[in-house]
Each structure stands twice: as structure tokens, then as C-alpha cells.
Amino acid sequence: MSENPRVLVAEDDPRLAAMLTELLESEGYDVLVASDGQGALHAGLTEAVDVIVLDRGMPVLDGLEVLRRLRESGVTVPVLVLSALGNAAHRVEGLDGGAEDYLAKPFDIDELLARLRVLRRRATAIVPTVRFTGGALEVDNRTVVLADGARVALSERESALLEQLARRPTQVFSRASLLESVFADADDPGVVDTYVHHLRKKFGRELIETVRGVGYRMGAAA
Structure with missing residues (x-):
């Protein structure tokens, strides 16, 4: 079994999903992709992942609804929400909805990678x-x-x-x-x-x- 960190990328734009997959794999991640909200929810509930990159505006289920259901089911994996909705009110809504971080599109690749590293460090901190x-x-x-x-x-x-x-x-x-x-x-x-x-x-x-x-x-x- 791979010891690489595993990330779930929930993104319905196939070009962006492919770009994120290539980028994250080059950084040593194992990448699992979901192309709609239902698939993201299923993967989040059934797959062992270290972090989730979750597009807010997905078909079938909105990203924040996926997040709400994951948290209600006890899933504590850190989530970074990606969204074209990037004003302060939208960020607050995402963070209050259970996300650990929120990044507006278009985003800087280096910033995305840095934020994921921070989330992983927090998640792997010593837990009683x-x-x-x-x-x-x-x-x-x-x-x-x-x-x-x-x-x-x-x-x-x-x-x-x-x-x-x-x-x-x-x-x-x-x-x-x-x-x-x-x-x-x-x-x-x-x-x-x-x-x-x-x-x-x-x-x-x-x-x-x-x-x-x-x-x-x-x-x-x-």
C-alpha cells in the first residue's frame, strides 16, 4: 500500500480536475477524483483520504451540502473549498459550514499547495x-x-x-x-x-x- 498522502479532488470541470491531478501527483499525492457532488459524498464516506479539495459549485449536490453531510456523518478529514464565489460572505459561509480553508478561483498554484501542506500538518498533529x-x-x-x-x-x-x-x-x-x-x-x-x-x-x-x-x-x- 502506498504511503503517499491521499487527496480527494471533487471538481466537475474536467480540465481543472486533470490539471489538479497532474499537479498533486507531481507533489507526491495519490489522487482520487469525483466529478459531481454525489460521487464526492460517496468517496468522502467510504475512502480513506488525508485531505479533500472540494469545488463548491458541483452538479447533483452542491459542495457545501456535501460538506454538511460529511460532517454530520462524523467525517473529520480536513477540507479546502475551491469556489468562484470568493467574497468575504461566501468564505465565512464555507468556513462556518465545516471547511478548514477556502480558496477563491482563480487561485495561485503555490498557494494551493501551501494551504494543503498546512491542513495536513494540522491533521497529523498528535491527537489524544x-x-x-x-x-x-x-x-x-x-x-x-x-x-x-x-x-x-x-x-x-x-x-x-x-x-x-x-x-x-x-x-x-x-x-x-x-x-x-x-x-x-x-x-x-x-x-x-x-x-x-x-x-x-x-x-x-x-x-x-x-x-x-x-x-x-x-x-x-x-
């Missing part, structure tokens, strides 16, 4: 993680990175439960203790079982082991 057999939980962004590189977004409570178990992988936690430490605003121990079920549904039953008559402890990711 809790490791477990088969993966690691990135605590700040509530994302599990599996051994094969796949990234799975968690809800706040799923993340809190997994973190509690993974930090002490050999300890058996009773439902009562998990209810107190993770679900302090709930009074029904059944909520623990519910979120164990959610995590097992995402990662397989082996992730969390049931210790009959006692409670739960970490197993291994499927």
Missing part, C-alpha cells in the same frame, strides 16, 4: 488516543481508527463508554459503576446495555466482553 486490541479511540474527535485504517465516528456517549473500558482493559466494570461514571444523568442501568449494543453493532460482539453476573470488560475489535 486510547489504544485497544484492533484499534484506537481518538478522544477529542470521538473517532475510532481500526487496524485497517478505517475510521468510525462515535456519539458522545459511545465514545465515553469505550474510553472507560479501553483505559482499563483487564478490569471488569459493573453496570452500576458504568452508569455512575459514564451515564451520570441516567438512572436506568439498561442504558449501559443499550450503548454496549451500539458499540458491538459497529465493531462486532468481540469488542466488549460480557462477564456473566458481573458486568463488562474490553474484548477486541472485530
Whole structure:
């Protein structure tokens, strides 16, 4: 498998997409291209990429709609929006919509490359993680990175439960203790079982082991 950084270029202009592909490949990137918003959304949800260059004005789905759906799905890959709409209001709209950067067309090639380098440096900065057999939980962004590189977004409570178990992988936690430490605003121990079920549904039953008559402890990711 290539160790080059991987970039998704979502651009419907075939000439610009080809130019960006050639440019980025010459800079050492592996390039994946999507020519419309639906393709960009699918690739963003299913492909492992390090950064996304996203045209704002694409057919099928607008770039900002693609961005909104990616963020709602828990995708945290840094996104640079390219757009012919370059005034301050449009830039603010893009940044508020979840983009890390916004560059107006026409753009300077060296500036584009520099901005991508900045986004990659930010994305690869040290993130607090809790490791477990088969993966690691990135605590700040509530994302599990599996051994094969796949990234799975968690809800706040799923993340809190997994973190509690993974930090002490050999300890058996009773439902009562998990209810107190993770679900302090709930009074029904059944909520623990519910979120164990959610995590097992995402990662397989082996992730969390049931210790009959006692409670739960970490197993291994499927």
C-alpha cells in the first residue's frame, strides 16, 4: 500500500480536475477524483483520504451540502473549498459550514499547495488516543481508527463508554459503576446495555466482553 498522502479532488470541470491531478501527483499525492457532488459524498464516506479539495459549485449536490453531510456523518478529514464565489460572505459561509480553508478561483498554484501542506500538518498533529486490541479511540474527535485504517465516528456517549473500558482493559466494570461514571444523568442501568449494543453493532460482539453476573470488560475489535 502506498504511503503517499491521499487527496480527494471533487471538481466537475474536467480540465481543472486533470490539471489538479497532474499537479498533486507531481507533489507526491495519490489522487482520487469525483466529478459531481454525489460521487464526492460517496468517496468522502467510504475512502480513506488525508485531505479533500472540494469545488463548491458541483452538479447533483452542491459542495457545501456535501460538506454538511460529511460532517454530520462524523467525517473529520480536513477540507479546502475551491469556489468562484470568493467574497468575504461566501468564505465565512464555507468556513462556518465545516471547511478548514477556502480558496477563491482563480487561485495561485503555490498557494494551493501551501494551504494543503498546512491542513495536513494540522491533521497529523498528535491527537489524544486510547489504544485497544484492533484499534484506537481518538478522544477529542470521538473517532475510532481500526487496524485497517478505517475510521468510525462515535456519539458522545459511545465514545465515553469505550474510553472507560479501553483505559482499563483487564478490569471488569459493573453496570452500576458504568452508569455512575459514564451515564451520570441516567438512572436506568439498561442504558449501559443499550450503548454496549451500539458499540458491538459497529465493531462486532468481540469488542466488549460480557462477564456473566458481573458486568463488562474490553474484548477486541472485530
